[in-house]
Structures are given as C-alpha cells and as structure tokens.
Amino acid sequence: MDRTSDVLIIGAGIVGSMLAYLLAQKGGSVRLLDRGQPGGEASGATAGLLTTVAEGSGKGPYLDLSVQGLTEMQEILPQLQAETGMDCWLESHPLYRVATNEQERDMMFSRYRELRDQGGGEEWREPEQLRREQPVFSPRLTGAIYSPKEYHVTPALLLKALLQSIRQRGGVVQENTKVINFLMEGRRVIGADTGGERYYADHVVLANGVWSPELLQLIGMDLPVIPLRGQLLGIALPSFQLPCLINTPRGYLVPKKDGHIVVGATQEKAGFAKEVTIAGISHLLKVLSTVPALVQARMDYTFVGLRPMSRDGMPLLGPLPGWEGLSVTTGHAQHGILLSGITGRMMTAYLNGEDPGGLWKHFQVQRVLQEKAETEGG
Ligand SMILES: Cc1cc2nc3c(=O)[nH]c(=O)nc-3n(C[C@H](O)[C@H](O)[C@H](O)COP(=O)(O)OP(=O)(O)OC[C@H]3O[C@@H](n4cnc5c(N)ncnc54)[C@H](O)[C@@H]3O)c2cc1C
The missing domain is CATH 3.50.50.60 (FAD/NAD(P)-binding domain)
Known part of the structure; x- marks a missing residue:
C-alpha cells in the first residue's frame, strides 16, 4: 500500500x-x-443551521466570514449533491428570532435595528402579527425578528x-x-x-x-482550544409540521425532512465530559414553550458533542x-x-x-x- x-x-x-x-x-x-x-x-x-444572524455574529471579519460561509455552502452543496447523487437535505425556511419577555424584546429589537442598518432583509414582527402569520406560536411571545429565508443542511x-x-x-x-x-x-x-x-x-x-x-x-x-459542549434533542409529533425555523436566546427549533424537529443546543464549558445531562435536557425543554403543541411530541433521540472553541x-x-x-x-x-x-x-x-x-x-x-x-x- x-x-x-x-x-x-x-x-x-x-x-x-x-x-x-x-x-x-x-x-x-x-x-x-x-x-x-x-x-x-x-x-x-x-441541526446544521447555516444562519449567519441567528446566534448574533456581531460585526467585522467574523460576520464577513459567516456571510461568505453561506455563499460557499450554497455553491458547494448543489454541486456535491449533483456529483454524488446524494441528498444532503439542504433546505430553506423562514426564521423567526423570538422574544419571550420584555427584556428579550428590547434586546431583540436593538438587534433588529442593527441588522436593518446593515441592509439585511429582516423585518420586525409585533406579537399579534406573529400569531396571525404563524398560529403555532405561543401567545406569550413579545415580538420577533423575521427573516424570509434561511438555510440548513443535515451534517x-x-x-x-x-x-x-x-x-x-x-x-x-x-x-x-x-x-x-x-x-x-x-x-x-x-x-x-x-x-x-x-x-x-x-x-x-x-x-x-x-x-x-x-x-x-x-x-x-x-x-x-477548549471543548464547548452542546446537547440537542430530536423530537417528532405525528401530523404536525413546523413551518419555520425558530431561534430564542435559549436555543432553536429546526424542522427536518424526515419529520423530526431538532431542539438545540446547549453551550456548556464542561471539559471533555461528553454526557447528556438532566440540566441540559431541561434547558432545551424551555425552548419548546415557544410552540405549545410540541409538549405532546415524542422524544426520539438525544445528541451530545464537543465543539472546538478557541480563545x-x-x-x-x-x-x-x-x-x-x-x-x-x-x-x-x-x-x-x-x-x-x-x-x-x-x-x-x-x-x-x-x-x-x-x-x-x-x-x-x-x-x-x-x-x-x-x-x-x-
Ligand atoms: C449540539 C451541537 C449543535 C451544533 N449546531 C450547529 C449548527 O447548527 N450549525 C453549525 O454551523 N455548527 C453547529 N455546531 C458546530 C459544529 O458541529 C462544529 O463546529 C463542527 O462539527 C466541528 O467540526 P470539526 O471537524 O472541527 O470537529 P469534529 O467533528 O469533532 O471532528 C474531529 C475529528 O477528529 C477525530 N480525531 C481526534 N483525534 C484524532 C487523532 N489523534 N487521530 C485521528 N483522528 C482524530 C475525531 O474522531 C473526530 O471525528 C453544533 C455542534 C453541536 C455539538
């Protein structure tokens, strides 16, 4: 050899x-x-989110890198799928970055203003508008940044x-x-x-x-470089389809082609302990309060991984x-x-x-x- x-x-x-x-x-x-x-x-x-704003990338070279990152993936993925005949589940959905209380609403609204000033396609949604647009949402949400099209893939x-x-x-x-x-x-x-x-x-x-x-x-x-632990859940609710991506300050929901909804993700400094924990799961369950119907969902899998994080x-x-x-x-x-x-x-x-x-x-x-x-x- x-x-x-x-x-x-x-x-x-x-x-x-x-x-x-x-x-x-x-x-x-x-x-x-x-x-x-x-x-x-x-x-x-x-989860495989390809969103550049969902976690607040800030400004400067890192934001530029993430914007170029999406452009690259939009080029690479269709080519790779065509070449191999394999479907990587590259999908797009509208994204709502939702606030669940007044404090989050203020934070979210100033983030929205930043994005608007950068010339992005984001829009602001008041709670009534939000419920009219997406009746699956909890009436307790206090506002949201709406982004018409964001991408995700299945890694x-x-x-x-x-x-x-x-x-x-x-x-x-x-x-x-x-x-x-x-x-x-x-x-x-x-x-x-x-x-x-x-x-x-x-x-x-x-x-x-x-x-x-x-x-x-x-x-x-x-x-x-240190590990940043991430836990997530895969849930499913027969005859329910989540029509959008949802991001909250605590985590996100991502609908996948096979009917699963990915609930992610924790961000924990826990060394090399690659463990699913009760604290992690209970943190993720709070994300579900944005879509009350999902408390009836079946929990199909958990996942834990160690993200490499530099200083x-x-x-x-x-x-x-x-x-x-x-x-x-x-x-x-x-x-x-x-x-x-x-x-x-x-x-x-x-x-x-x-x-x-x-x-x-x-x-x-x-x-x-x-x-x-x-x-x-x-
Ligand atoms: C819960 C969770 C959710 C996430 N969601 C997203 C998301 O939505 N969007 C996004 O962009 N990113 C997301 N990430 C982050 C993303 O998954 C990571 O940044 C990425 O996977 C890091 O890839 P990597 O190849 O550097 O590391 P890894 O995937 O850890 O790969 C490193 C590989 O090196 C191998 N290895 C280690 N030591 C040796 C050795 N001595 N010899 C040979 N092989 C070795 C390991 O076996 C491993 O396969 C998420 C991460 C987690 C944990």
Whole structure:
C-alpha cells in the first residue's frame, strides 16, 4: 500500500472532510484519517443551521466570514449533491428570532435595528402579527425578528456525500486510525504515526477538533482550544409540521425532512465530559414553550458533542509557526458546518500556494500563539 500523499488530514469531522473534498477537487492527493467513525464527534450534530444572524455574529471579519460561509455552502452543496447523487437535505425556511419577555424584546429589537442598518432583509414582527402569520406560536411571545429565508443542511448526510466524492477522486479515507505522533525531520513534519503504520505527506493538517491541542503538545505547542459542549434533542409529533425555523436566546427549533424537529443546543464549558445531562435536557425543554403543541411530541433521540472553541471564539487556520509542513484548521465552535466551506477554501488556496483572500489574515492560528507569548513575556 502506498502510504504517501500530498496532504494528510488528521480528523474526518466536517472541517477535515470538507478540506479533503476541496483539495481532491483541485487534483491533490489526500489521505484523511479518523480515530473513530468520520462524523462521529461534534460533526454528528443534526441541526446544521447555516444562519449567519441567528446566534448574533456581531460585526467585522467574523460576520464577513459567516456571510461568505453561506455563499460557499450554497455553491458547494448543489454541486456535491449533483456529483454524488446524494441528498444532503439542504433546505430553506423562514426564521423567526423570538422574544419571550420584555427584556428579550428590547434586546431583540436593538438587534433588529442593527441588522436593518446593515441592509439585511429582516423585518420586525409585533406579537399579534406573529400569531396571525404563524398560529403555532405561543401567545406569550413579545415580538420577533423575521427573516424570509434561511438555510440548513443535515451534517451526517453532507459528510457521507463528501466522503464518497473524496473516494471517487482517488482520495483515501481511513476510519479507526488514531494518530499518536508526528513523523519529523528536524523542524519539518513529514507525516503521522498511528502506532502500527506510518503515513508520509508533503503537508500534514490537524483537523481533529477539540483533540488538536493533545497532539500539538507532543511538539511543545500549547493551542488554546477548549471543548464547548452542546446537547440537542430530536423530537417528532405525528401530523404536525413546523413551518419555520425558530431561534430564542435559549436555543432553536429546526424542522427536518424526515419529520423530526431538532431542539438545540446547549453551550456548556464542561471539559471533555461528553454526557447528556438532566440540566441540559431541561434547558432545551424551555425552548419548546415557544410552540405549545410540541409538549405532546415524542422524544426520539438525544445528541451530545464537543465543539472546538478557541480563545476568541473564531477559527484557527494555517501554518504553525516554527514548523514546516504542518497546519491546523480548528476552533469553528458553534458554526463549524456553516464555516466549513469558506475555511476549507482558504486552506486549499494556502496549501496550493495561492492567495487565500483578504479574510485570511484575521483567522490565522498565529494570532493566539502570539497573544500567548506576549502574555508570558509580561
Ligand atoms: C449540539 C451541537 C449543535 C451544533 N449546531 C450547529 C449548527 O447548527 N450549525 C453549525 O454551523 N455548527 C453547529 N455546531 C458546530 C459544529 O458541529 C462544529 O463546529 C463542527 O462539527 C466541528 O467540526 P470539526 O471537524 O472541527 O470537529 P469534529 O467533528 O469533532 O471532528 C474531529 C475529528 O477528529 C477525530 N480525531 C481526534 N483525534 C484524532 C487523532 N489523534 N487521530 C485521528 N483522528 C482524530 C475525531 O474522531 C473526530 O471525528 C453544533 C455542534 C453541536 C455539538
């Protein structure tokens, strides 16, 4: 077996798999290794929202990245679906960002004004208008930002299609293959060691989510990425169809093609404890108060995953200073599905010696390593 490739990617979550897909599309030879099942960690979350405003992305480069993230996904997904013949459940619905009390209403209304000033297509809805438009809503809601069209996808299906396309283009995907160390020649990383096998490549990319710091510690690097735990529920109510996406300050509801409604998601700093908890479920149940009919729904599944979150909450991309042949792409936190296309494109350009574009400088990993060195220095 040939164990060399142009690029070796460690971690087959959505971030690593999207990168492998985009590299393979450009004709590169890629090998993607995962210690478990591809998509078996954070990327298995079923919500798959591609919304840029739902969680309040603020302003500046991060908002620009998320807007470009959606554009990329709108380009990549139809192409991927056509190429593989696989449906990733890319859907669009209107989104209501609802307030459940007066305080939330004030917060929501000032957010609405910000969005309006940015020239978005959002509109404000008073409670009566809201109920007329969507009778499923609770009469207790105090207002909402209405957005006519927002997108979501089902990540497990997206991942399946990406892996099929990678393989069709000659790329290699290996599951149950845990990287335990790097292969090095001086300050150049030349591959990865799995204990049993050694894999060589011109470039190694770490895309192993919250476990990236673990591997980087082996070469003396301290990457500030921590797990942000997320729990969600899959519920269903026969003969009921949720006609829209709903976002509240506590969480969201996303209707899926198979009749499930995804209720997500908690955001918890709980270390590496990947557990569904009573506190998490009771938090999510509060989101259901926006649509009273849903208290009758059947609870079909729970999910928990660890989102990789950097110190400033933004992705960490690009070369690791002081090393040749080694890069990282992680820290996508709550928006890894939305941002996988745009960060994959920027990484592909960088790895192919092309210009990754104007946003690149804002997201390079170097920024957090510099911060750390400066903090240590005084
Ligand atoms: C409940 C929940 C809801 C979410 N909802 C949304 C949403 O609506 N929209 C959105 O955009 N994002 C959402 N996210 C965030 C998104 O899922 C993550 O940002 C994204 O999945 C991170 O992808 P990743 O590939 O970096 O990490 P992961 O999916 O964690 O993948 C990392 C992979 O690396 C592998 N790995 C680890 N160590 C090694 C090793 N040593 N060797 C080989 N392989 C290794 C792991 O097995 C894993 O498969 C949600 C997350 C959660 C938890």
